[in-house]
Amino acid sequence: MPKVIWWGRSDLNYSRNRICRQLLQSLGYQVIDFSPRISVLADVEAQLVGLASADLIWVPCFRQRDVAAATRWARKKKIPVLFDPLISAWQKQVYERQKYAADSVWARRLLKRESRWMQAVDMVLLDTEPQRQMFMQRFNLESAKTACVYVGAEQPLFTPVASAHSSTFIEVLFYGSFIALHGLATVIAAARMTASQSHIQWVLLGDGPEKASVQQQAAGLVNVSFEPSVPYAQLPRRIAQADIVLGVFGDSEKAAQVIPNKVFQALACARPVITRASSAYPAVFGSGPECSLWQIDAANPVALASAVTQWSRCLHGKRQAAHALYASSFSELQLRHQLQAALGSIGLPIA
Structure with missing residues (x-):
């Protein structure tokens, strides 16, 4: 050996x-x-x-x-x-x-x-x-x-998990360590643009150096909530409660070069993902509302708000497509x- x-x-x-x-x-x-x-x-x-x-x-x-x-x-x-x-x-x-x-x-x-x-x-x-x-x-x-x-994404931990889910709301989940690479100002700005759509709820989970600043930016937004970090082993079940998972939206050199952990993990858990466009993804991947991995321009809250709004009206088949994409590529x-x-x-x- x-x-x-x-x-x-x-x-x-x-x-x-x-x-x-x-x-x-x-x-x-x-x-x-x-x-x-x-x-x-x-x-x-x-x-x-x-x-x-x-x-x-x-x-x-x-x-x-x-x-x-x-x-x-x-x-x-x-x-x-x-x-x-x-x-x-x-x-x-x-x-x-x-x-x-x-x-x-x-x-x-x-x-x-x-x-x-x-x-x-x-x-x-x-x-x-x-x-x-x-x-x-x-x-x-x-x-x-x-x-x-x-x-x-670590196997067999990250896999589709059955979860009780409210049909009343569309939950958009970001989770992470609240660092500059994540571009969370873009997320809060997009949430502000969808504030009138009460069926869309944005959840930011985790802790990190920029959390206090992000919470301040989100002050007064009833469609945005924050949750503390959960143990690693509980992440798949928490992901399963969401309808859409967010990747990263920063416009730095590093952000343009990576595929974040959360993208792999969400796809493995059969949840569609919206994230910034990057040449890090295989060239054969498409991008847009018909895909389960929708890449948008970096630091563009208008594009993010639009993508979330479109998907909130039609998520049929996105979960199966997300898991199939993970299985075939990652x-x-x-x-x-x-x-x-x-x-x-x-x-x-x-x-």
Whole structure:
């Protein structure tokens, strides 16, 4: 049985990590956890504890700080290293948090450091093709050293669930961590435009840095309500109470490159989705009221209000179509094929 060392102090309950570990196991890999005390000295710790060799080192998402030590140890053992960053630290600090100006000394240093990390590994795994193209360009990576595996929805958790539902209202559900990428000002503006349509109710579920601001924007809107976060395992049942699920609507570079978790999860639960248009989606996807995944212009509340209004009058067949779209394009089988191709491209065995 081939072995993979899961290297880094990662959150094993984070959905991307859980899905990737499930995929590795489905491909016949034994996953060995190594959680070093100090990231920069992890190769020394690995040597001291006698960490056994393996077929692959996997550095999970957000663990840029673990790459240097992982690659130092791997080179001595002649083991390939795969890094699944999910996001770029440079992109996040410059374009999402706007902590550094793109042409600042600090941004250039961060870009140079992250480029060094990316170039040191044998494979950089991304979640969409636009994200892969950005990494290749910004970090000067060869195409052969990059691959895509969709974020997906964890199975069998996210699946159609029967739920008691009121026929009086159409519920439009957003759930998430209330960050800038989500473009929630667009959601509130669209809700305001549909305020006279009392049968349409907007629900924003979750907590995060922008929640207080969003609540302030929604003050006085009786068609908008807020709910606290629910445990991850309860999300499918909460999704099942909604008629329409919202994706993201931000107009940032990052928002244009991703397919959010909630899109995969909602489709897997047989709920139609409205989200901003992105080249991250397969080119064969259509878009419009006839589809179960309706892509609209970013940061466009008029388009969002119009889409919700149209669907509120005719949702027949959308649930079945949403689940069929997930099954054909984003299922666990599709993700397994993607990962298998990525591992095979760097000569790794598949049991």
